[in-house]
Amino acid sequence: MSRLIRLVGDVYYSMSLRTKLIISYLLLIVLPVGLLVYFSYMNIHKTVLQQSGLAYLEAIKQAEKNIGYGTETAKAIGDQAQNSYDIQRILKTVSQRELTLSEEIxxxxxxxxxILNYEMIDNIVTVHYFMNGNARFVSSNPNIRNIELLALEPSLRPMLSGNVHEGWFGASDFTQMSFxxxxxxxxxxxxxxxxTLSKTLGYLMLEINSRFVWNIIRDIRLPEGSVIAVTSSNGQLIESEYTANLDKGLFEAVQTEVAGEPSKGIARIKRGLMDYYVVYSAIPSLGWTVHLIMGEEQLGANSAWMTRFLFGLAAVICLLAMTSALIISGTITKRLKRLVRLIRHAEKGSLKTEDNVRGNDEYAQLQRAFNRMSVEIKQLIEEVYQAKISKQDTEMKLLYAQIHPHFLYNTLDIIHWSALRIDAKDIAEVTQSLAKFLRHSLNGGKDHIRLSEELDGVERYMYIINFRYKGSIRLTMEVEAETDEEVMPKMILQPLVENAVVHGIRPKPQRSGDIVIRAWREGDDLLLQVADDGAGMxxxxLATVLERYSEGYGVKNVHQRIQAYYGEDCGLSFESAPGQGCRVTARLKPGRIKEH
Incomplete structure (x- = not known):
């Protein structure tokens, strides 16, 4: 996650200011508009689903009324049969005794x-009478049947038991009567x-063409992909042209969902990733229930135009937002681009300024600050130019001054040979040591020398000092192997040795003593130590030794030069006590020399 945040941050910081402004502006406009469009769409879509469901429920109610008008004919025939004197007489006689031939005819x-009169009525296909007794008469006509056949059908048992007096059935409800x-x-x-109105004489069965029912149901205009499922009073699916593409699993889920619910309503069914809606209502005249099953897309089809309108409006708003973002960001960054051009000219040495700066916004303040900076830089360049000229003049003078050391070397060389001619060897040695010491100090203008060269310079210095003190100061060197080739700044040890002579040994009454120079490695560090047995401090x-100034290369100067070359963790450290001499240790890091 942190890696992703860093990646996004890198991309953001690599963008131009105008791109950042455009993105920020669009986020402030497009995001709220997108959320508004989304929630508006969801609210409208939900309302459309509810209204469409209610509309389909109302359509089923109207179909129920129309079907009721069609079923009134069958009920009227039933009422006529119930009240017919001839039907009453025939059913009673057949159930009570054997018929005479004339009665049979x-x-x-x-x-x-x-039967013929009833079958001439629209939609009536066949009329059947079921009665008891007189097997010969009952078998004389295919439309006259024995009541025992009805008992074979489970769906008719409630009627035979007297609990129900009439009912509507689909052909699929009958499993035994194949007609x-x-x-x-x-x-x-x-x-x-x-x-008596208590005794059942028989039953009337009408076979009715169901085309008029399906024609009425077909008038319910459903969107493409929707399915109509009709169930009988016992919950059996009534087969029709609409059930050919019915998903049986979906239908079972529908029956489970609406089981125990009111006789009409709207239910939502979740099946996999799809949402389905079922609008259902009972048809009391038939005892059936009509189910309109459709997906959410079909039920909410009327919201499509509103969806297109909302997304079209969002697109127009986003386009306007993009246009305004381009205009506003261009206005803001146009002046900044002018300032950037001036800065790039300044990088090339052309310090131009913009004279006509209007307003007092952040850009105007920045432009005025740049103008002031450009003027100051011009002045600094002029000052640096003058200083450069002055430096060149000084360097010329230094070149001329180099003649003096050569003259001094030549003079000391003349003194050295003159002393040898008169056999003054001490004077010759001192003169030669002084010349070598001066050459070591100047070192051709170089700042770094090898440790062995530094030690050689210290020996020359001590030879000169002992000429004065008549050899009373003894110098000892304890140098670890291979450290003498380490490169170091020059004039580090000589000031420390001089400090040991002047402040350590000379204050002693005898003006004599020992000075020991040690060099060793400690890890990657090179340690140099000058120890004396002088007066001590x-x-x-001791606490203020590095704060005092002295002429020439004093210990403070040595300490500062070491830190300048190697860092703050290097430098000089002192150990001393009155009458116990002094030890000065210099810590150097040869592998870490700062550039100067």
Whole structure:
């Protein structure tokens, strides 16, 4: 996550100011607009779903009324059969005794006429009468059947037990009576004895062409991809042209969802990643329930135009936001680009300024500050130019001054040979040591020498000092192997040795003593130590030794030069006590020399 944040940060900081302004502006406009469009769409879509569901529910109610008008014919036929004197007489007689031949013929003619009259009515396909007794008469006509056949059908058992007096069925509800066709509705009506109204004489069954029902249901305009499922009173699916593409699993989920719910309503079903809606309502006249099953996309199809409008509006707003972002950012960065051009000219040495600076905004303040800076830089350049000329003049003078050391070397060389001619060897040695010491000090203008050269210079210095003190100061060197080739700044040890002579040994009454120079490695560090057995120092003087100035290369100068070359963790350290001499240790880091 932190890596991703760093990557985003790198991309952001690599962008131009104008790009950052455009992105920030668009985020402030596009993000709120996007959220507004999204929540508006969700709210409108939800409202459309509700309104569309209610509209389809109302359409089912209207279909229910129209179907009710169609079923009134069947009920009217049932009422006529129930109240017909001839039907009552025939059913009673057949159930009570054997018929005479003349009665059989008479009853056959009456029933046949009755059946033919009913079958001439629209949508009535076949009329059946079911009765008890008189097997010969019952088998004389295919439209006259024995009640025992009804008992074979589980769906008719509630009616046979007297709990229900009439009912509507689909052909699929009958498993034993094969005469009913799949596209027919079955209306069964109980016929009771008008005398007692408690005895069942028989049953009337009408086979009705179901085309009028499906035509009414078809008038419910459904979006493409939707499915209509119709179930009978016992929950069985009524097969029709609409059930060919019905997902059985989806239908089972629908039945589970609406089970125990009111007779009409709207339900939402989650199946996998899809949301489905079912609008359902019962048709009391048939005992059926109509289910309109459709996906959320089909039910909310009416919100498509609003969706297009909202996203179109969002696109227009984003376009306007982009245009205004380009204009505003261009206005802001245009002046900054002019300032950047002036800065690039300044990098090339052309210090131009913009004279006509208007306003007092941040850019105007920045431009005025740049103008002041350019003027000051011009003045500094002029001063540096003058200083450079002065430096060149000084360097010329130094070149001329180099003649003097050569003259001094030549003079000392003349003294050296003159002393040898008169056999003054001490004077010759001192003169030669002084010449070598001066050459070591100047070193051709170089700042760094090898440790061995530094030690050689110290020996020359001590030879001259002992000429004065008649050899009373003894110098000892303890140098670790291979350290003599280390490169170091010149004139480090000589000032320390001189400090040991002047402040350590000379104050002693005899003016004699020992000086020991040590050199060794400690890790990557090179340590140089000058120890004497002189007068030493008290703690108060020891605490301020690096704060005092002295002429020439004093110890403070040595300490500062070491830190300048090697860093603050290097330099001089002192150990001393009154009457116990002094030890000065210089810590150097040969592998870390700062550039000067």
């Amino acid at each position: 008479d009853f056959f003619m009456l029933l046949n006429k009755n 009913a066709r799949s596209d027919e509705l079955i209306y069964v009506r109980e016929i009771r004895d008008l005398g 008290d703690s108060e003087r």
